[in-house]
Amino acid sequence: MITSITPNLKLSKEPLFSAQEIAERIKSLAAQIDRDYHGQEILMIAVLKGSFLFVADLIRAVRTPTIIDFVRLASYGSATQSSGIIEVRKDLEMSIKDKHVLVVEDIVDSGLTLESLRSMLLNRKPASLKICTLINKQSQRITDVPVDYIGFSIDDGFIVGYGLDLDERYRGLPDIRIVAGV
Numbered sequence: 001m002i003t004s005i006t007p008n009l010k011l012s013k014e015p016l017f018s019a020q021e022i023a024e025r026i027k028s029l030a031a032q033i034d035r036d037y038h039g040q041e042i043l044m045i046a047v048l049k050g051s052f053l054f055v056a057d058l059i060r061a062v063r064t065p066t067i068i069d070f071v072r073l074a075s076y077g078s079a080t081q082s083s084g085i086i087e088v089r090k091d092l093e094m095s096i097k098d099k100h101v102l103v104v105e106d107i108v109d110s111g112l113t114l115e116s117l118r119s120m121l122l123n124r125k126p127a128s129l130k131i132c133t134l135i136n137k138q139s140q141r142i143t144d145v146p147v148d149y150i151g152f153s154i155d156d157g158f159i160v161g162y163g164l165d166l167d168e169r170y171r172g173l174p175d176i177r178i179v180a181g182v
């Protein structure tokens with residue numbers, strides 16, 4: 001069932017992932033992260049802007065001591081398709097050398113954004129580097145970038161809400177919805 005939110009855009013009436021499902025999934029991801037890190041301090045690197053709500057909930061759900069920094073990447077391309085050319089719009093403020101880095105992403109789609117971020121971070125010699133994404137679009141992957149923690153997997157379709165945008169809109173929806181006709 002599709003409902004019209006703006007004249008030009010149609011979002012699914014029912015959420016693909018409800019706020020409650022997201023909260024429950026984050027609880028179990030956090031438990032998995034706590035087991036894996038054994039209390040070692042984590043440096044979460046949130047990739048702006050899409051992961052701002054996810055990282056806010058994840059950092060409150062883990063019990064492992066955690067520090068946080070932010071990176072802002074821009075990928076050239078259309079609103080819905082990454083081109084693979086990545087620009088660092090805002091770099092980290094902290095050194096990641098010898099830190100246990102956990103990259104927190106909104107969506108891994110082609111994997112091009114993450115692949116280029118991963119090699120940039122590995123050059124800075126962290127003690128370890130893992131990747132956590134809220135959404136995995138496995139069928140769209142064109143790189144073999146390893147993803148260690150996955151919130152939800154979907155095949156395709158463009159989604160918005162809970163931080164995810166379409167041309168900067170809909171980030172504030174508390175749940176995740178499918179955009180029709182993209």
Ligand code: IMP
Pocket residue numbers: 050075082084105106107108109110111112113114157158159160164165166
């Ligand atoms: P990739 O480089 O193709 O993996 O692109 C990943 C980035 O594209 C994500 O971090 C998102 O910012 C954006 N993206 C990909 N699919 C979607 C979607 O369905 N909704 C919103 N943003 C998306």
Ligand code: MG
Pocket residue numbers: 050165
């Ligand atoms: Mg985005």
